[in-house]
Amino acid sequence: MNSLQKAIALLLMASAAQGTLNAQQQDGVITLVNPSFEDMPRHSKPPRGWIDCGSGGETPVDVQPSGTFSVTKPAHDGETYLGMVVRDNDTWEMVSQRLSAPMKKGTCYEFSIFLCRSELYVSYSRLSDETANYTTPAKLRIYGGYDYCDKQYLLGETNLIINTRWLEYRFKFDPLENYSHISFEAFYKTPTLFPYNGNILADKASAIVPIPCDETLAEKEELKQPEQKPAAQTPPKKPDTTTAGKPNSPPAQPTSPAPRSEPATTEPKPAIVENADFSKIKRSDLKKGQTLRLEGILFEVDRSVIAKESYTALNELVNFMLENPDITIEIGGHTNGLCSDAFCDQLSTARAKVVSEYMAQRGIPRARLQYKGYGKRFPIAGNDTPEGRRKNQRVEVKILDMGS
Numbered sequence: 127m128n129s130l131q132k133a134i135a136l137l138l139m140a141s142a143a144q145g146t147l148n149a150q151q152q153d154g155v156i157t158l159v160n161p162s163f164e165d166m167p168r169h170s171k172p173p174r175g176w177i178d179c180g181s182g183g184e185t186p187v188d189v190q191p192s193g194t195f196s197v198t199k200p201a202h203d204g205e206t207y208l209g210m211v212v213r214d215n216d217t218w219e220m221v222s223q224r225l226s227a228p229m230k231k232g233t234c235y236e237f238s239i240f241l242c243r244s245e246l247y248v249s250y251s252r253l254s255d256e257t258a259n260y261t262t263p264a265k266l267r268i269y270g271g272y273d274y275c276d277k278q279y280l281l282g283e284t285n286l287i288i289n290t291r292w293l294e295y296r297f298k299f300d301p302l303e304n305y306s307h308i309s310f311e312a313f314y315k316t317p318t319l320f321p322y323n324g325n326i327l328a329d330k331a332s333a334i335v336p337i338p339c340d341e342t343l344a345e346k347e348e349l350k351q352p353e354q355k356p357a358a359q360t361p362p363k364k365p366d367t368t369t370a371g372k373p374n375s376p377p378a379q380p381t382s383p384a385p386r387s388e389p390a391t392t393e394p395k396p397a398i399v400e401n402a403d404f405s406k407i408k409r410s411d412l413k414k415g416q417t418l419r420l421e422g423i424l425f426e427v428d429r430s431v432i433a434k435e436s437y438t439a440l441n442e443l444v445n446f447m448l449e450n451p452d453i454t455i456e457i458g459g460h461t462n463g464l465c466s467d468a469f470c471d472q473l474s475t476a477r478a479k480v481v482s483e484y485m486a487q488r489g490i491p492r493a494r495l496q497y498k499g500y501g502k503r504f505p506i507a508g509n510d511t512p513e514g515r516r517k518n519q520r521v522e523v524k525i526l527d528m529g530s
Contacts, residue, residue, distance in 0.1 A: 154233070156334035157226040158308070162201075163208040163329060167192035172221050173208060179220040179275035179309060184252075187219045190327065195260075196246040199327065202292040203240070207329035210312035212264045215252035216321040220311035222274045225334070228306040229270060234339035235299040239310075239331040240292045241266060241284065247325040263288045264324035267313050267427070268297065270305030277309060278435075280427055280512075286315055287326050299334065300512055308334075316428045317469040402523070404439070404446040409453075409528075416525045417458075423481065423521040428465075430476035432484065440484055443523065447490045452529025457481045457497040458522040462515035463505060475499025481521060496526065 159175035169192055170185040172178045178186035188209035190197045201207045210219040229235060247260040263286035271278035282297040312326045399407075402418035422439030425432060432440070447453060459478035461470040478497035486492050507514035 154227075154230075154336040156229060156235070158331055158333070159223055159226075161331040161333075162204045162206075163189065164204045164206050165189045167206055169194040173206065176208075176221040176223050177274045179222050179311075181217045181220070184213065184215075184217045184219070187221055190244075196248040197244050197327075198246075199242070199244055201329055203330035207327055208310075209244070209247070209325060209327055210310075211247065211249075211260050211325045212312050212314050212322065213252050213260075214258075214321050214323050217252070218264075218312050218314070220275065220309055222271075222276075222307055222309040224274070224307050225305075228304040229299065229301040229334065231301055231303050233301070234337050235301075235334045236296065236337045237268075237282075237299055237332055237334050238294050238296045239266075240329045241287050241295050242289050242292045242327050243287045244325050244327055245290055249323075251323065258323050260323040260325045262322045262324040264312050264314060264326050265316075266295070266326055266328065267311040268299075269309040269311065270299070270301050270303075271307045271309060272305065273307055275309060276307060277311070277426075278305060279303070281305075281308075283313075292329065298337070300339065302513065302516070317465060317473075404442040407446065409450055412453075412525055412528065414525055414528050418523045418525075420521045420523060425477055428473065430473065430480045432480060440481065441488075444485050444488045444490060447485065447494065451494075452527075453525065454494045454527040455496070456524040456526055457485075457495065458524060459497070459499045460504060460518060460520050460522065461502050462518040463502045463509035464515065465502070467501060470501035471499055473499070474501050477521065 160173055163173040165173035167189050169188045171189065172187050173189045180186055188194065189206050190209040191199055191206070197209060208221065212218040243261065243263060245261060249258060249260060250256060251258040265284050265286050267283040268281045269277040269279060270281050279302055281299045281301065284295050310328065314321060396413040396416035399416065399418040401421045420439055423436045457478045459474035461474045465473065475498070478499050482495045482497040485495055502518070505518045507517040509515050509518060
């Protein structure tokens with residue numbers, strides 16, 4: 127083939143690729159750059175097209191199989207794949223990239239990726255400096271955001287990756303906003319009591335394809351791995367109205383007329399204020415005992431670390447308290463229902479406390495601040511949707527006293 131023929135062939139290939147891309151964009155399909163993580167096998171450097179987002183200043187992800195850390199498992203697709211670890215010093219690895227087009231709020235998508243765990247991932251413990259095999263099972267978390275490494279919203283997560291052969295994991299994304307970036311994060315079993323050493327291998331990520339929001343993604347049976355889930359609640363039994371006259375049935379008791387209700391002598395309970403904005407709330411609008419729900423205070427997943435986007439709402443609350451020095455409040459922490467009772471109580475209390483500490487460090491006397499964790503006892507929405515779980519996982523402010 128001469129140079130002219132080669133040039134024509136390249137133009138035809140480029141035109142075909144552009145046509146495919148245009149068709150995908152018209153159909154709403156979102157593509158990733160280098161979805162199979164192809165690159166030169168090496169450690170501590172992300173594959174082309176991906177940005178490192180690891181925590182704690184540790185080394186970046188690896189392109190495997192490089193033989194480094196004793197990882198030699200063949201790729202599922204192409205020649206290489208992504209290797210990520212979690213460590214016993216509470217650091218973990220993550221990569222990110224910009225999507226070919228933003229996900230759209232109100233649109234549902236399906237996505238899949240092949241994952242497994244390497245039987246060998248030999249490095250050294252960050253705590254003991256001794257040789258360690260990073261093989262304790264970890265999980266993959268997928269986030270949507272507005273920039274590289276931005277964990278704005280948890281789109282999905284796996285169970286612990288216990289399989290050592292490549293398996294396809296499928297997800298249904300239901301973004302709350304128009305997220306332009308995606309991040310893949312290796313993380314510990316949750317709730318995390320003690321950080322540990324573990325690994326995840328990832329290969330052949332799919333395009334992100336729009337689907338009807340009422341479509342259910344049936345997972346393969348072998349991918350349904352055990353993980354602690356909240357115990358199913360048994361509905362209350364309906365009263366048995368068919369036992370009258372049966373042996374051992376207690377005789378029916380005559381019913382007494384209900385006592386006549388007396389006029390209420392106390393004031394009605396103050397209404398709850400949804401999505402409270404303390405930059406606009408007036409003292410005259412508040413009453414003792416009133417509860418105000420704050421949607422702008424967010425935390426890292428399963429942790430009591432305040433997310434950076436929460437500081438605006440927190441500072442508005444601080445300013446309100448400074449301007450009203452006779453008001454005393456309770457900070458109430460609430461979780462969604464996807465954790466055990468003990469962990470939900472612990473997490474909600476820790477989150478309420480860290481908000482109280484933030485305010486105290488900015489000049490609010492501790493005597494005017496109380497905090498309490500309510501766990502998952504008072505849901506305000508269902509826990510079967512991301513939106514419902516987001517509403518349940520909230521911070522509330524209760525007015526305890528307003529002075530004289």
